[in-house]
Amino acid sequence: MMNNAAEAYKRQQVMTATPEALTLMLYDGCLRFMKEGLEAMEQKKWEQCNTSLQKAQNIINEFRVTLDMKYEIAHQLMPLYDYVYNSLVEANMRSKPEKVTECMDIIKELRSAWAQAMIKARKEKGAS
Template sequence: MVNNAAEAYKRQQIMTATPEALTLMLYNGCLKFMNEGKEAIEQKQWEQANNVLQKAQNIISEFRITLNMDYEISKQLLPLYNYTYDRLVEGNIKSDPAMIQEAIDIIKELRDAWAQAMKKARQEKGTKNVQGDSYVG
């Protein structure tokens, strides 16, 4: 019963999330899977490592195919995503936790930058709502 409630809550969060929040959730999920994969490699649990690393690879593939190449930032992100994806595949094949860690570091940096951009956008949106008012806070 508790598990069903937790699943329903998680599903509701996803269904009502903004595209920006969904992107953040995907970054966090990707990091979770990569960390689990690295740990599984270190414990020589090859099948578990392969399963979770493939989930991370799927998220990175989704990031790649949804990039809007009309924007300059997308042209900078694509090679990063490609490199990260390649590190994951190679790290999985070679059972090399250092390669997985390299991918983790890149995605963590991108996730943190995304979170900062979301925070800044929220602040700017809030500022715009009170501009022109005589309110002094």
């Protein structure tokens, strides 16, 4: 029963979130899946590791396909997303925990920058 309520709450959060908030949720999910993948890798739970890292790769792929290339920032983000995606594939195939850690650091930086941009935009919107 409790699980259903939690799922319903989470679904409601996603359904009512702004695109900016959804992006933040995706960054959070990506980090969570990389952490799960890393922990599974360290415990040699290969199937779980593979599943988690593929979920992270799917999120990175979503970021790549939704980038609007008419903005300069998109041209800066695309190589980063490509690098993270390819590094996660390599980490998964060759069992390289240091690659997962490196990807997590990059995504943490991007998440932080995104959160800061959201705060700045909210302040600017409030001022106008």
